Amino acid sequence: MSQRKADGDAGRATIRDVAERAGVSVASVSRVLSGNYPVSDELRRRVMKVVRDLDYVTNAHARSLAGGGTPTVAILLNNITGAAFAHVAKGVEGAATLRGWLSLVGTTGDDPERELALVNLMRQQGVAAVILLGGAYDYDEYQLRMARFARSLDAAGSHLVLVGRPPLEGDVPATTVDYDNESGAYAMASHLLSAGHRRVLVLPGHAELTTAQGRLRGARRAFEAYGVPFDPGMVRHGPYDYEHGYEAVETSLREGLDFTAVLAGTDVVAAGAMQALRAAGLRVPEDVSIVGYDDIPLASQLTPQLTTVHVPYEEMGRVALRAVADRREGGAGRRRSADGEHLVLGTHVVVRNSVRPPALRD
Amino acid sequence: MSQRKADGDAGRATIRDVAERAGVSVASVSRVLSGNYPVSDELRRRVMKVVRDLDYVTNAHARSLAGGGTPTVAILLNNITGAAFAHVAKGVEGAATLRGWLSLVGTTGDDPERELALVNLMRQQGVAAVILLGGAYDYDEYQLRMARFARSLDAAGSHLVLVGRPPLEGDVPATTVDYDNESGAYAMASHLLSAGHRRVLVLPGHAELTTAQGRLRGARRAFEAYGVPFDPGMVRHGPYDYEHGYEAVETSLREGLDFTAVLAGTDVVAAGAMQALRAAGLRVPEDVSIVGYDDIPLASQLTPQLTTVHVPYEEMGRVALRAVADRREGGAGRRRSADGEHLVLGTHVVVRNSVRPPALRD
DNA sequence: GTAACCATGGGATACGGTTTCGCCACCGGC
DNA sequence: GCCGGTGGCGAAACCGTATCCCATGGTTAC
Numbered sequence: 001m002s003q004r005k006a007d008g009d010a011g012r013a014t015i016r017d018v019a020e021r022a023g024v025s026v027a028s029v030s031r032v033l034s035g036n037y038p039v040s041d042e043l044r045r046r047v048m049k050v051v052r053d054l055d056y057v058t059n060a061h062a063r064s065l066a067g068g069g070t071p072t073v074a075i076l077l078n079n080i081t082g083a084a085f086a087h088v089a090k091g092v093e094g095a096a097t098l099r100g101w102l103s104l105v106g107t108t109g110d111d112p113e114r115e116l117a118l119v120n121l122m123r124q125q126g127v128a129a130v131i132l133l134g135g136a137y138d139y140d141e142y143q144l145r146m147a148r149f150a151r152s153l154d155a156a157g158s159h160l161v162l163v164g165r166p167p168l169e170g171d172v173p174a175t176t177v178d179y180d181n182e183s184g185a186y187a188m189a190s191h192l193l194s195a196g197h198r199r200v201l202v203l204p205g206h207a208e209l210t211t212a213q214g215r216l217r218g219a220r221r222a223f224e225a226y227g228v229p230f231d232p233g234m235v236r237h238g239p240y241d242y243e244h245g246y247e248a249v250e251t252s253l254r255e256g257l258d259f260t261a262v263l264a265g266t267d268v269v270a271a272g273a274m275q276a277l278r279a280a281g282l283r284v285p286e287d288v289s290i291v292g293y294d295d296i297p298l299a300s301q302l303t304p305q306l307t308t309v310h311v312p313y314e315e316m317g318r319v320a321l322r323a324v325a326d327r328r329e330g331g332a333g334r335r336r337s338a339d340g341e342h343l344v345l346g347t348h349v350v351v352r353n354s355v356r357p358p359a360l361r362d
Numbered sequence: 363m364s365q366r367k368a369d370g371d372a373g374r375a376t377i378r379d380v381a382e383r384a385g386v387s388v389a390s391v392s393r394v395l396s397g398n399y400p401v402s403d404e405l406r407r408r409v410m411k412v413v414r415d416l417d418y419v420t421n422a423h424a425r426s427l428a429g430g431g432t433p434t435v436a437i438l439l440n441n442i443t444g445a446a447f448a449h450v451a452k453g454v455e456g457a458a459t460l461r462g463w464l465s466l467v468g469t470t471g472d473d474p475e476r477e478l479a480l481v482n483l484m485r486q487q488g489v490a491a492v493i494l495l496g497g498a499y500d501y502d503e504y505q506l507r508m509a510r511f512a513r514s515l516d517a518a519g520s521h522l523v524l525v526g527r528p529p530l531e532g533d534v535p536a537t538t539v540d541y542d543n544e545s546g547a548y549a550m551a552s553h554l555l556s557a558g559h560r561r562v563l564v565l566p567g568h569a570e571l572t573t574a575q576g577r578l579r580g581a582r583r584a585f586e587a588y589g590v591p592f593d594p595g596m597v598r599h600g601p602y603d604y605e606h607g608y609e610a611v612e613t614s615l616r617e618g619l620d621f622t623a624v625l626a627g628t629d630v631v632a633a634g635a636m637q638a639l640r641a642a643g644l645r646v647p648e649d650v651s652i653v654g655y656d657d658i659p660l661a662s663q664l665t666p667q668l669t670t671v672h673v674p675y676e677e678m679g680r681v682a683l684r685a686v687a688d689r690r691e692g693g694a695g696r697r698r699s700a701d702g703e704h705l706v707l708g709t710h711v712v713v714r715n716s717v718r719p720p721a722l723r724d
Numbered sequence: 725g726t727a728a729c730c731a732t733g734g735g736a737t738a739c740g741g742t743t744t745c746g747c748c749a750c751c752g753g754c
Numbered sequence: 755g756c757c758g759g760t761g762g763c764g765a766a767a768c769c770g771t772a773t774c775c776c777a778t779g780g781t782t783a784c
Contacts, residue, residue, distance in 0.1 A: 012488075012518035014770055025734045030772055037773090038731065055514050060486040061423045061431075062770035065739050069423075069771095075467075080452045081659075086443045093442065093469055102483070105437075105467040107455055121464070124422040126374075152417050156374035242663055271663045278665055297443075301604055301633045303640055303665055376740055387764045392742060399743090402762065424740035427769045729782075737774080744767080751760080 013054040022050040033058060034068070064126065071328070072102040073321065074122040077133040078110045082240075083296035084266070084313050085133045088163055091317020092131055099325060101128070112142055119149045119160075129159045129324035131317075135211030136165040143168060150174040159327060161320045165210050167342050175327075175341045177320045181211060184309040184347035185218025186225075188291050189263060191307070191349055193226045196357040197261040197289060200234060203248050203273065205265035207237045215265055215293060233257075240265060245272025253280050260288060260358035267292035267299045267308055274302065274354075285356040295350055305352035312345050319343055375416040384412040395420060396430070426488065433690070434464040435683065436484035439495040440472045444602075445658035446628070446675050447495045450525055453679020454493055461687060463490070474504055481511045481522075491521045491686040493679075497573030498527040505530060512536040521689060523682045527572050529704050537689075537703045539682045543573060546671040546709035547580025548587075550653050551625060553669070553711055555588045558719040559623040559651060562596060565610050565635065567627035569599045577627055577655060595619075602627060607634025615642050622650060622720035629654035629661045629670055636664065636716075647718040657712055667714035674707050681705055 019026040024043060031037040032047040050056075063069045075092050077085040093103045104127065108115040115132070122130050130153060136142070147168050150160040154173035162168070167176035192200055202219055205212030216235070223230040236252065238244035245264060252259070253276070262277075264270035270292035274284050282288050284304060292299055292308035299306040323343065381388040386405060393399040394409040412418075425431045437454050439447040455465045466489065470477040477494070484492050492515060498504070509530050512522040516535035524530070529538035554562055564581055567574030578597070585592040598614065600606035607626060611634070614621070624639075626632035632654035636646050644650050646666060654661055654670035661668040685705065 015772095016770080026771080027735080027773080028733060031733085034772075040732070043733080055517070057482065057486045059427075059488060059770050061426045061488060062739090063486075063772075065421075065423045065427055065741090066770080066772045067739070068773095080442070080455065081445065081448045083443065083445075086448055089467075090442050090469070093467065097469070102487075103467055105451075105455065105465055107452070107459070120419065124419045124425075125464075126421060126423060155417070242659065268663075275663065275665065275667075297604065298660065298663070301630075301637065301660070302663075303637065305637075378740080388741080389743080389764060389766095390762090393763090396742080400761070405763080421740050424769090425742075427740080427771090428742040429769065430742065725784100727782105727784085729780100731780090732778085734777080735775090737772105739771090740769105742767105742769085745765090747764085748762090749760100750762105752758095754755100754757090 012059070013056045015056075015058070018047065018050050018054060018056050021054070022046045070100055070102055071128040072104055072125065073324065074104045074106065074118075074125070074127045074130045075133065076106050076108055076115060076118050076122070076130060078108050080105070080107055083268075083298065084294050084311070087296070087313035088133050088317040088320075091314035091319075092321050093317075094314075095318045095321035095325075099321075101321075101325075112137060112139075116145055116149065119153075123149075123153060123156060123158065126156075127158055128328060129153075129161055129321075131161045131163060131320050131324075132165075133163050134165065135205075135209040136162070137208050138210055138213070139208075147172045147174075159324055161324060163316055163320050166214075167340060172340060175320070175323045175343070177316050177323065177343045177345070179311050179316065179345045180347050181214035182218040182221070184293065184311065184349075185215040186222045187218075187347075187349045188293065188309050189219040189222035190225070191351070192261050192263060192289065192291060192355065193222060193228060195261075195289065195355055198228055198358075199231075199259045200261045200263050201249070201252055201257065201259040201273075202235045202263045203245060203265050203269050204235065204237065204263075205240050205269075212237070212265055219263055234259065240269060242268050242272040242275075245269035245274075246276045247272075249273045249276035250280070253277075261355070262288060262290045264290065264292050267294045267296050267306060270306055270308070270354075271298060271302055274306075285354050287359060289355040289358070291355060299350070300352065302354075304354045307352045307354045308350055309347050310350045311347050316345055319345065374421075375418045377418075377420065380409065380412050380416060380418050383416070384408045432462055432464055433490040434466055434487065435686065436466040436468065436480075436487070436489045436492045437495065438468050438470055438477060438480050438484075438492060440470050442467070442469055445630075445660065446656050446673070449658070449675035450495050450679040450682075453676035453681075454683050455679075456676075457680045457683035457687075461683075463683075474499055474501075478507055478511065481515075485511075485515060485518060485520065488518075489520055490690060491515075491523055491683075493523045493525060493682050493686075494527075495525050496527065497567075497571040498524070500570050500572055500575070509534045509536075521686055523686060525678055525682050528576075529702060534702060537682075537685045537705070539678050539685065539705045539707070541673050541678065541707045542709050543576035544580040544583070546655065546673065546711075547577040548584045549580075549709075549711045550655065550671050551581040551584035552587070553713070554623050554625060554651065554653060554717065555584060555590060557623075557651065557717055560590055560720075561593075561621045561623075563611070563614055563619065563621040563624045563635075564597045565607060565624065565626045565631050566597065566599065567602050567631075574599070574627055581625055596621065602631060604630050604634040604637075607631035607636075608638040609634075611635045611638035612642070615639075623717070624650060624652045626652065626654050629656045629658050629668060632668055632670070632716075633660060633664055636668075647716050649721060651717040651720070653717060661712070662714065664716075666716045669714045669716045670712055671709050672712045673709050678707055681707065 106118045160174040204216040236248040295310035468480045522536040566578040598610040657672035
């Protein structure tokens with residue numbers, strides 16, 4: 001097992017190789033390449049020729065050890081294939097690239113243990129920031145551990161950014177980029193209520209997920225505002241996936257639950273719900289209305305196109321990166337005080353074709 | 363501008379801090395932490411306590427400079443939000459994590475320049491491999507430059523892996539993980555033909571994209587096999603997105619093109635096509651049949667569910683990572699010979715509900 | 725004509741680890 | 755009681771780059 005690579009390992013060229021071959025000092029090569037020091041044209045020519053000949057590139061590890069190096073941000077999400085988070089990641093990555101920064105990606109698979117382990121791993125990498133995507137779990141111990149990590153990162157000159165979840169309690173050095181989750185749900189539910197719906201099947205998501213809690217709260221507030229009693233029996237919790245949407249509707253129908261609309265926690269859940277209704281011979285929106293949440297591309301690709309809440313995911317990613325970049329530049333004197341910064345972006349309802357007033361029944 | 367950080371910069375704890383505080387040498391701390399050398403229990407206890415107190419983590423850059431370090435793979439794709447590539451990335455990332463490897467992600471935005479620049483950037487990072495996702499552009503110069511990069515990476519002990527595109531020509535040290543693109547298209551087209559369709563609108567993708575070329579070839583071959591003349595006038599090229607699918611169908615209908623089925627280059631294109639047909643008052647599949655390609659989740663979430671070609675994207679990602687891992691372990695003596703390795707995974711048609719025999723017309 | 729200066733380039737050191745080498749103490753065997 | 759072996763630890767030599775400090779030669783100012 002301890003074989004270790006041995007033979008044909010040519011390895012990559014070092015700055016010393018270049019210096020030697022060009023007949024100059026390593027300092028000069030470094031200066032030519034970084035370009036932050038005056039060098040003669042002759043020297044530059046000689047060095048660059050050798051660099052091309054040897055196909056030399058600087059060793060990023062050595063460079064960042066020595067103080068230089070390109071900043072790197074870590075993006076941690078539960079699943080790359082989720083459209084919403086992928087858009088946030090795109091926003092972060094795009095903004096990072098614009099500044100010449102690098103992005104590391106890690107997936108947590110919805111495992112809190114793994115999430116914490118990854119934060120630690122990223123700390124070793126000396127990243128400029130760790131950007132954590134997605135709703136948090138509402139355990140006390142989890143929150144405590146996250147706060148500890150926030151402080152660790154901060155102490156090491158890095159920074160924790162939470163995207164799409166409520167800020168940590170207390171005086172924790174972490175930036176939060178959030179959207180107006182509850183208001184979005186409020187507006188969406190109001191839309192259904194004002195169309196005349198009174199019996200609404202609500203699929204907010206997992207009960208422990210902060211995102212789901214907010215969406216449920218918003219919906220409930222809308223019902224209160226309309227003076228419509230909110231029936232807890234019409235709420236079905238579950239994961240944010242297609243299967244849950246399908247099964248929740250299928251089960252509800254089988255149990256004879258009476259509803260004229262479905263308020264889904266995400267667009268994907270709405271897609272599952274829609275399919276289940278169709279399978280039961282119900283038409284959307286003629287027999288049952290459906291609304292989603294997120295406004296991912298899928299929403300406008302379904303038939304009928306889904307009325308949903310637009311969440312500016314990509315923009316959130318850009319904002320998150322800008323927050324750490326600003327902090328890095330203005331970091332010297334002032335400004336560092338804005339520690340538990342909390343940025344909230346707006347949401348709005350996008351009206352498409354999946355809602356109609358309820359059909360008259362017996 | 364040259365302010366430089368100055369004041370409260372506590373910085374992170376180094377191995378020296380730990381050694382000092384524990385009253386031992388740095389060598390001992392290193393040994394305790396890496397665990398590849400016998401140390402007394404007493405020493406281990408003392409060191410670990412200080413490590414916890416100081417919340418110390420090793421500097422990954424320094425570590426990898428000194429020879430150790432966790433391997434890192436770079437994943438380059440055009441767009442994180444594309445479902446197909448996201449699944450490949452998931453496969454790579456998952457397999458990497460399983461081995462304790464790290465993954466870097468970069469997006470190219472379909473810009474060949476940027477792709478080449480990113481490969482270079484990753485070379486600086488000393489990654490174990492660069493995994494390039496997606497169809498290639500069929501320019502000679504591009505291919506040449508990519509071959510150069512393959513050789514550069516190889517010389518530096520790294521490796522280039524191409525996923526979802528044909529292998530590079532000539533004796534290039536790059537691994538290719540591909541799927542049977544043409545056969546998939548052949549099977550899909552055959553499915554339509556055997557259902558009785560003769561006039562088929564074909565939306566293969568961009569003409570310069572190798573993926574699109576393969577899919578078009580496969581379709582054409584099927585027509586020949588069925589003895590049905592292939593009409594080039596029924597082919598519409600364009601990007602792999604929803605809008606293209608929509609517009610291609612809309613335009614074709616407006617031009618009075620006569621077709622009973624749509625053979626879309628991807629599921630997303632199929633979704634756009636489906637919407638356009640609906641908007642024109644045509645039913646799917648009663649009036650027009652549609653098939654896609656990729657079998658991303660969207661395919662089964664559409665109504666009707668889409669008949670399509672299943673491509674094992676996630677598996678491809680896993681295979682790609684396994685290929686570099688194998689090469690790394692067995693790398694010493696034998697096996698290094700298998701240079702231009704080319705792995706091809708199978709595809710198959712998934713029959714759902716979007717195809718019916720063509721309706722009888724006048 | 726000489727001192728002060730500017731533009732360049734080289735040598736040395738620091739960055740934070742890992743690893744080789746060698747020392748020391750302790751052990752058992754004769 | 756002496757000697758060889760061994761387990762455990764410290765000192766020091768790297769890994770590849772950036773940068774500080776100094777030397778040199780030519781130029782400008784007086």
